[in-house]
Amino acid sequence: MATARFCNGCLKPIPMDAPQGLCPECLVKGGFDTEGHPPTAAPATPPEARFMPPTPGELANAFPQLEILELLGQGGMGVVYKARQPQLDRLVALKILPPAAGRDPSFAERFTREARALARLNHPNIVSVYDFGQAREFYYFIMEFVDGVNLRQLEQSRRIAPAEALGIVPKICEALQYAHEEGIVHRDIKPGNILLDKKGRVKIADFGLAKLLDKEANDFTLTRSQQVMGTPHYMAPEQIEKPQEVDHRADIYSLGVVFYEMLTGELPMGRFAPPSQKVQVDVRVDEVVLHSLERDVERRYQHVSEVRTDVESITGIMEKLPPTMRELKTDVETISKRAKSRLRLWTSEFGILLASWLAPAALWNLRSSGLFVAALILGALFTALTSRRAQLVPALAQSWNHLSRAQQRVNILGAVFVAFLGYCFLIGALETRWEAAPSRWQGRAIEKFAASYKGHEHILVRQLTAFKEQVPTVELSPSSFTWRGFWQWGWGTSGPHEGTFGWLPILLSGALASLCLALVLWSLVAPWRLREMFGSFWLTALRHGAALTATALLSALAAYMAMTVADMFDYSGPRKWLNRSVRGQFTAEQTAQAIEEWAQRAGYATGDQASWLLATVPKGEVVGEVRLIQAWKPSPFDRWRMTWRGLKRISPHLVLKTISGSNPVETVVNVDSIKPPEDPRLGQKWKTTLDDLESAIKNAPGEPSTAGE
Structure with missing residues (x-):
């Protein structure tokens, strides 16, 4: 000695x-x-x-x-x-x-x-x-006695191929899972304790630091207060910070270190790059390694069998021999738990995002400022859910943890702003779709007007006094179109647009909303260095961001459908229309001017306008003119009001059809509007609006003759 x-x-x-x-x-x-x-x-x-x-x-x-x-x-x-x-x-x-x-x-x-x-x-x-x-x-x-080498000796002799590493890790997992089920934690997993015999079989040695989990609490006396057991670079953070509270998840962290070292030849120290940036390996391996290396034990893999399942799902390597009933049960339970966990995550996200649409509903009557606040609330909530999802994905959590506190705060503000823009576009798309919904207005679009009267032009001509006795054969010939209903995005500026661009504004707003929301997760965890912003986590961030965006869009669609169903109950039964007609001895131009002046006084906007000539067949002699004019309140907040049953129209959407003849000079004005819900106050408002419009037309230059409803 x-x-x-x-x-x-x-x-x-x-x-x-x-x-x-x-x-x-x-x-x-x-x-x-x-x-x-x-x-x-x-x-x-x-x-x-x-x-x-x-x-x-x-x-x-x-x-x-x-x-x-x-x-x-x-x-x-x-x-x-x-x-x-x-x-x-x-x-x-x-x-x-x-x-x-x-x-x-x-x-x-x-x-x-x-x-x-x-x-x-x-x-x-x-x-x-x-x-x-x-x-x-x-x-x-x-x-x-194991006749072979340990993993450290193998690493020193040559570079371990990624395929070899992916084949070794499941064997280590099997051994650790068995030990953990027996209540034993190794606490010193490292290359020197992983042996490989000449037949390639993997053996774990040296359970000298094992901790029996089924012992009484006083067994902790065998580990001295503040005594750390393990090998530094392979130890889980809790082995250093709280050695008395170490459990089987410490072995999972150590396994992650060994896995990373086998793949890259380096230890995961400091701000380390994911394996796929070091060697040619499936990017999904990054998630497995980084998930194993989570500093927070609650965010780490909870069972080593989960590591094995994920690795084998990537490599496609399965055991040739049938597993034992215990191993089979463990695998089935692991897969089932992961599926249930994902389902709970999606369900909670969908429920929260669906309930969040109460904010725009509650604040609608406050007009633009209310929707601004609602979009801000929705954006902040979406960012919070995004942050929660990022914490569950190792690659994203690692990128976030490498940011300084100041950078994290700036990223949070940026993510909230991007989500706010996304919800602005999404609210705009829903509001625009609401205007175009068939359940709201059944009037024909301007471009469909001529087609709807094809073969039935006599219905228009016979309304003129000159052709009451004898109705000539005529056809509608397009004369002019004025697209005043040009769609403009923004609360208070978008109007009924079906006759102008159809679904284009809705699709454009939806696409911009989807793009913004999908980028929220990336903007939240993206590092500040340009070369690192598009690292391996980029695709992961987009994938999870797109999944959360799809959930947000589904919740928005569900909220829209719920309001539509409520509206269907409110408008149940056959549609009822309000019709007014005014006949007078004035020209089409005089009528149009009178309608325009009334709209300015009443706070209405005249939308798409079009005119057709009534020409005889086959001579082509012009015997009259037909004009179609739409009028509505310019702001959606003046068209709709939120109630406990959803949005309700509070001002009429008018379609004015003028039929003018030149010999004699005569114009017939037909005013159509759907009746409001059964509400006496709204009914009186509709009647007052139509009375004012009728009065304005009667007072046009010329000689009015009759009016009716």
């Missing part, structure tokens, strides 16, 4: 005053080498008590039942020898602890616990324990 002081890392002789008990080489490495060196746990024995590994000859007397062949290596909790059991004629691995460890009761108890924990494990991907105990001053294991 050596009496000099040795390096805690490599066991080289060092001066007694060596800093931190390390040689210069280990100091340069920072004391954080990953294989064959002390764990982060404060050593149970002082550095001076460290010992040189005994030679096989020195161990022969302590283990007469074994043939000690050679030293395999030294780890943080002991040294391992290759040995042979003559009676069974098999090779085994002998692991012993330093004799000085026996003087520390906690270290000895921890050793006993490790042995008992390993003895309970019987899995093809876990190193088996054959025996354990104490021989003289040595505490020992007799374990399965």
Whole structure:
């Protein structure tokens, strides 16, 4: 037994005053080498008590039942020898602890616990324990001998192909899932503890830091207060910050580190790039790795079987042998839980977004300022749901966590603004669609007018006094069109547009709304460096943003349909129309001028106007003119008012049809408007409007003759 002081890392002789008990080489490495060196746990024995590994000859007397062949290596909790059991004629691995460890009761108890924990494990991907105990001053294991290399040695000898890494990880997952189900946490998953034999089989070794989850709380005394166990770069954050509260999810984090290192050859330290930016690998692997490396245990994978399922879904690699009933049950439960989780997420998002349409409904009667506030509320709520979804996606959560607090605040404001614009366009699209809905107005569009009277032109001509006795054969010949109903987006400026651009304004607004909402998630988590804004997370952000946008559009459609159904009940039964007609001895121009002057006084806007000539067939002699004029309140807030049953029309939408003859000079004006809902006040308002219009036409230059309703 050596009496000099040795390096805690490599066991080289060092001066007694060596800093931190390390040689210069280990100091340069920072004391954080990953294989064959002390764990982060404060050593149970002082550095001076460290010992040189005994030679096989020195161990022969302590283990007469074994043939000690050679030293395999030294780890943080002991040294391992290759040995042979003559009676069974098999090779085994002998692991012993330093004799000085026996003087520390906690270290000895921890050793006993490790042995008992390993003895309970019987899995093809876990190193088996054959025996354990104490021989003289040595505490020992007799374990399965794995003829091969560990993952660290394989990484040092050559680069591991991504396909190999994707094949190794499911095996590690199987072993860990089995151990976790037995209530055992490894807590020191690293390349040195993952062995591969010559047949390519994966084995996990060294459960020396295992924690039995089914023990009583007082078992924590075996782990000293604030004592950290593990290997630094592979340890989960909670192993350092809250070592007393470590559970099986710490192994998932360590597995994520090992997975990342196998793929890239680097450790995921600081602001690291996703694997797909380092090697050619499916971008979906990024989500698996980053999800495993979540600092928050609640956002990390909750079971290692989920990691296995995701990896195998990417690679398509499935076990050739049928799984056991337990493994099959675990896989089915994992898939079922993931499906239920996604369904709950979508359902909650849809419900919240659907309920949020109460804001525009409640604030509609406040006019433009009310809808401005409503769009801001909707935008902020959509951003909050976007942030929630980003936290559930590892690649997006990582991008967000790498932003400074100031950058996060700016991104939040930017995302709210983009969502606000999206909802402005979406509200505009819904309002425009509402105006064009058939349930709101059944009048014919201008471009359909001539076609609707094809073969029935006599109905128009016979209204003129000159042709009451004899109706000539005539046809409608287009004369002029004035598109005053040009669609303008914006609250208070859009008007009925069906006769002008059809669905174009609605589709344009919907497309702009979808684009804005789909970019909210990206604008929320996007880094500020231009070269990083379109990194691997870009497609992930767009995919999840598009999914949330689709949910928002579906909720908007559902809200629109609910209001339409309510309106159908309000307008149930046959449609009733208000019709007025005025006949007078004035020209078409005089009539149009009188209508325009009335519209200015009454606060109405005249929309699309068109005229057709009535020409005889076959001579082509012009015997009259037909004009069609639409009139409505210019602002939607003057056309509609929100009630508990939805939007209700509060001012009539008028269609004026003038039929003029030249010999004699005569004009007949037909005014059509759908009747309002059964509301006495609205009925009186409709009547007053039509009375004023009739009076204005009668007062046009000329000689009015009759009027009727």
